[in-house]
Amino acid sequence: MAQFTQPQNQERDLQAIMEGYEGKIGHKYWLSEAFQKDAIQNSWDARIDNKRGKNWSFKLFYFSNSQVYPSILGFVDSGTYGLTGIIPRNEKEAVIALKRKEKEKERLAYFLSSNWSNKPKSAIGSRGRGKMTFIGASKHKAIYFDSMRSDDKQYVFGRIFLDKDKAIKVEIDSGEIANKKRERIFKNVIPPFLNSGTRVLLFDPRKEIIEAITNGEIEQLIQHTWWEILHKYQAKIEIEIDGKNRLISPPPFLPIEKLGINEIYNSGPIELEENSKLRIKNISLCYLGDKDIPEHYKGLAIQVHGMVVERLKIENLISEPIGNKIYGAVTFDKLLEEKMADCEGPEHCDILWTRSPANRTRNKLKYIIRKFAEKYKLIEEQSTYVSKKQRAVEIVTQNDLNKLAKTLSLIGTTSSRRTRTGKERSAIEKLRLSIADFRTPYENGRADRSQSVEGTYVIPINEYSTSLIVLVKAYIFLQKNGKVIKYVEKELRIPEEQIKVGWPEIKIDKSFERGGYTFRAEMRSLEEKKISKEIFYEKGELIYHPVSRTFYVEEDPPEKGFFKIESRATKDKRKFIWIEEGDKEYVLCYNRLHPTIDSILKVKEWEKLLRDLLFKEGSYFAYGIRLAEDKTLIEEGEEPLIFTKEEMESDDFQTLLKHVAFRRSSYLWDFR
Amino acid sequence: MAIKLKKNGEFTYASHTGLVSDLERKTADRIYEELQESIFSLEKSLLKRKLLTKSGRKIDALRIWFEFGRLLGQVADKYNIIGTQDEEFFWQSIYDHTSSIVQKGPMPKRSRNWKQNHFRLCFLMAKNRNWENVKSIGNWSIWREIFDNKKILEDERLFNWTVDKIAKLRKEGLGHKKIRPLLYEISKRFKRIDTNLLSEEELTIKLQNIKMRKYTESNDFWEKLN
Numbered sequence: 001m002a003q004f005t006q007p008q009n010q011e012r013d014l015q016a017i018m019e020g021y022e023g024k025i026g027h028k029y030w031l032s033e034a035f036q037k038d039a040i041q042n043s044w045d046a047r048i049d050n051k052r053g054k055n056w057s058f059k060l061f062y063f064s065n066s067q068v069y070p071s072i073l074g075f076v077d078s079g080t081y082g083l084t085g086i087i088p089r090n091e092k093e094a095v096i097a098l099k100r101k102e103k104e105k106e107r108l109a110y111f112l113s114s115n116w117s118n119k120p121k122s123a124i125g126s127r128g129r130g131k132m133t134f135i136g137a138s139k140h141k142a143i144y145f146d147s148m149r150s151d152d153k154q155y156v157f158g159r160i161f162l163d164k165d166k167a168i169k170v171e172i173d174s175g176e177i178a179n180k181k182r183e184r185i186f187k188n189v190i191p192p193f194l195n196s197g198t199r200v201l202l203f204d205p206r207k208e209i210i211e212a213i214t215n216g217e218i219e220q221l222i223q224h225t226w227w228e229i230l231h232k233y234q235a236k237i238e239i240e241i242d243g244k245n246r247l248i249s250p251p252p253f254l255p256i257e258k259l260g261i262n263e264i265y266n267s268g269p270i271e272l273e274e275n276s277k278l279r280i281k282n283i284s285l286c287y288l289g290d291k292d293i294p295e296h297y298k299g300l301a302i303q304v305h306g307m308v309v310e311r312l313k314i315e316n317l318i319s320e321p322i323g324n325k326i327y328g329a330v331t332f333d334k335l336l337e338e339k340m341a342d343c344e345g346p347e348h349c350d351i352l353w354t355r356s357p358a359n360r361t362r363n364k365l366k367y368i369i370r371k372f373a374e375k376y377k378l379i380e381e382q383s384t385y386v387s388k389k390q391r392a393v394e395i396v397t398q399n400d401l402n403k404l405a406k407t408l409s410l411i412g413t414t415s416s417r418r419t420r421t422g423k424e425r426s427a428i429e430k431l432r433l434s435i436a437d438f439r440t441p442y443e444n445g446r447a448d449r450s451q452s453v454e455g456t457y458v459i460p461i462n463e464y465s466t467s468l469i470v471l472v473k474a475y476i477f478l479q480k481n482g483k484v485i486k487y488v489e490k491e492l493r494i495p496e497e498q499i500k501v502g503w504p505e506i507k508i509d510k511s512f513e514r515g516g517y518t519f520r521a522e523m524r525s526l527e528e529k530k531i532s533k534e535i536f537y538e539k540g541e542l543i544y545h546p547v548s549r550t551f552y553v554e555e556d557p558p559e560k561g562f563f564k565i566e567s568r569a570t571k572d573k574r575k576f577i578w579i580e581e582g583d584k585e586y587v588l589c590y591n592r593l594h595p596t597i598d599s600i601l602k603v604k605e606w607e608k609l610l611r612d613l614l615f616k617e618g619s620y621f622a623y624g625i626r627l628a629e630d631k632t633l634i635e636e637g638e639e640p641l642i643f644t645k646e647e648m649e650s651d652d653f654q655t656l657l658k659h660v661a662f663r664r665s666s667y668l669w670d671f672r
Numbered sequence: 673m674a675i676k677l678k679k680n681g682e683f684t685y686a687s688h689t690g691l692v693s694d695l696e697r698k699t700a701d702r703i704y705e706e707l708q709e710s711i712f713s714l715e716k717s718l719l720k721r722k723l724l725t726k727s728g729r730k731i732d733a734l735r736i737w738f739e740f741g742r743l744l745g746q747v748a749d750k751y752n753i754i755g756t757q758d759e760e761f762f763w764q765s766i767y768d769h770t771s772s773i774v775q776k777g778p779m780p781k782r783s784r785n786w787k788q789n790h791f792r793l794c795f796l797m798a799k800n801r802n803w804e805n806v807k808s809i810g811n812w813s814i815w816r817e818i819f820d821n822k823k824i825l826e827d828e829r830l831f832n833w834t835v836d837k838i839a840k841l842r843k844e845g846l847g848h849k850k851i852r853p854l855l856y857e858i859s860k861r862f863k864r865i866d867t868n869l870l871s872e873e874e875l876t877i878k879l880q881n882i883k884m885r886k887y888t889e890s891n892d893f894w895e896k897l898n
Contacts, residue, residue, distance in 0.1 A: 256733050286726060334873070471869065482785070524869065539869060539870060540865040540867060540868075540870050542864040542865070
């Protein structure tokens with residue numbers, strides 16, 4: 001049987017990778033950007049001082065045509081490990097090295113191979129395709145490399161090139177032969193290494209890259225990509241053009257404090273979810289007022305391991321034109337940073353935002369940026385005062401939408417599902433507390449001054465044939481500090497004394513400060529008694545899990561559902577009913593000034609019309625969000641919850657919209 | 673009774689009744705001054721004895737907290753604060769007096785529940801115990817382990833019984849790690865029971881029954897306990 005490796009046209013592969021970069025970066029100097037990003041990234045990942053990059057340096061150099069040589073582009077680093085590990089003599093030995101357990105030591109083998117990467121997920125470049133940009137930057141599709149290795153102090157020199165058979169080939173030598181080869185090819189143009197490090201060189205770079213080097217653009221590109229390590233670790237990055245050195249200084253725009261502007265914000269640590277270990281380290285934002293933000297700094301820089309992976313356009317994040325006047329950066333704590341690195345696109349130029357936790361991170365970013373924009377009054381639209389009646393309509397609709405969200409298993413922008421621990425309470429337990437008559441003036445639990453909360457009592461119920469002496473405690477406390485404002489306890493023999501314990505009515509007077517209150521009651525046995533074959537109560541034992549109800553004085557309860565509804569007023573014609581990311585929920589906003597809503601509010605039966613409109617529009621968003629989340633689940637290899645894989649096969653917007661509309665229609669059919 | 677403390681950077685007189693008479697205000701001022709002076713002196717003495725460094729490093733955390741507990745107990749007893757409805761404000765106010773070398777940053781989250789207030793726990797530790805008794809239980813981390821069990825703190829009798837039991841076991845060479853199962857067992861036994869409703873005798877019987885139950889399982893550790 002004949003068996004051989006499938007012949008590959010690696011020229012095409014190379015072309016596809018380069019096109020990938022061009023498409024992702026999308027500006028004139030895309031090649032220079034990709035080149036510097038991959039070169040510095042590889043070098044920074046190989047630094048010996050893993051924490052602060054002490055003694056690390058990187059130099060990008062360019063020698064223009066001379067009479068003897070064609071032009072040379074290259075880069076060299078120090079304070080790095082160099083290309084360590086096995087020095088393979090053939091493909092087989094290279095594969096052996098690639099398969100070794102101690103991946104991180106086999107730097108040379110990984111450098112020589114394609115689509116293999118030895119870097120842990122925590123490193124920036126972990127896909128093994130960065131070096132293709134070096135080959136792609138050369139007109140001859142070839143690079144030379146040399147390295148002084150930190151492990152065995154050996155010197156290696158070699159070449160990676162695209163040959164006539166469209167395959168990428170490798171040549172490598174070590175020791176004295178390597179030295180001689182370098183001298184023969186490069187004469188005295190490049191000096192030998194004194195310490196460990198790596199150098200990559202190529203003849204006749206493409207003109208796009210030469211232009212960026214000679215006109216200074218490359219310096220800008222390096223500054224805006226590597227500002228964090230330039231600033232934080234004083235990383236030494238240099239550019240040498242025909243023997244003249246220039247040290248890259250940290251840019252004046254980041255970190256934002258450098259500009260000395262007052263309109264800045266630093267969030268500090270933010271948990272992605274309540275009690276989550278995934279944390280955003282800091283979101284820094286700056287509003288530049290009437291000044292323009294330089295092109296390279298526009299947007300929110302997403303920092304992963306010291307490098308800007310992507311700049312998110314802020315005007316898109318908050319759907320407000322003022323977004324182009326805000327810029328900043330976001331950094332992550334170690335754990336989230338690693339997870340974000342997993343969400344990077346293969347070119348390390350973007351984040352796949354549909355993936356988790358990138359999607360939840362983006363929601364958090366949207367919320368924080370909107371708050372920042374609101375703080376500095378950069379958004380014209382404003383929350384509007386709504387009458388109590390209108391608020392009541394909003395609350396009812398909100399509840400309807402949250403019921404729908406529940407059936408769709410939607411759980412808010414950042415919150416994770418809460419699971420109840422401990423013994424479950426059953427409504428049919430024979431010994432229990434009934435709290436059935438509790439009522440607040442508003443459906444959502446709000447009570448304003450001069451109103452009353454009714455039925456703040458419990459009735460102990462014993463349906464066993466044996467009587468029991470119990471202690472029932474009932475109390476009301478202020479949630480913010482736990483201060484008990486009313487307390488009562490009664491010793492009762494039940495079922496003989498099944499009486500109300502508590503207060504039939506609580507009048508909300510001036511003594512009630514604004515905030516949330518809890519009415520709670522518990523029942524304990526006051527004797528050691530066997531009341532059935534299986535049940536024995538000890539003295540002091542809790543018979544029934546404490547029951548409680550909450551009410552809110554002069555304020556709405558905190559939003560716990562998936563949706564919250566807010567009225568806005570803006571003359572922005574694009575805005576009728578739309579969705580915004582809240583801190584823990586989605587905010588369904590409706591524009592009071594939109595002619596459709598304005599006319600509804602003027603008619604007699606406005607309450608019903610507004611409720612119908614908000615619910616129907618909101619249900620579209622609910623299904624849309626579900627669709628997006630189901631797509632994420634599929635990407636992560638899990639089963640979608642509502643939409644089928646078949647429904648999501650197509651990326652065609654019209655088809656997807658049709659499925660959303662169909663699903664929504666089925667729900668509305670059975671609703672009410 | 674009222675307690676003077678700082679709220680949002682301003683002095684206030686806290687009382688569960690919400691009303692503070694002139695006399696109560698004067699007493700609260702006196703308590704405040706006394707706490708101010710005595711805590712300052714204690715911190716100075718701790719520094720001098722090198723139990724505490726200027727950077728806030730606690731060379732002997734147990735000794736430091738024991739001395740705080742004893743001192744605060746003396747003040748609390750003098751003004752009959754313990755057991756009143758304003759006791760929680762007293763413990764809260766201690767954070768107004770401690771310097772940053774003892775307490776870095778604002779009041780920790782846990783201390784907001786006054787029964788878990790760090791200084792109240794120090795007071796409980798030092799109450800009716802001399803330094804030798806406290807030391808015999810073990811270092812601060814063992815005490816911390818005891819304080820982490822809310823159930824045990826709910827009833828002072830339960831707390832004292834637990835501490836006495838640990839002291840006995842420590843004498844027999846029981847290590848730190850084996851104390852945790854004991855604490856767990858006590859918390860679990862009384863998880864659904866309000867021991868404050870039990871008489872002294874009823875509580876003692878229940879505590880003895882824990883031992884019996886475990887003893888019959890021939891657990892080495894519990895054999896030692898008996």
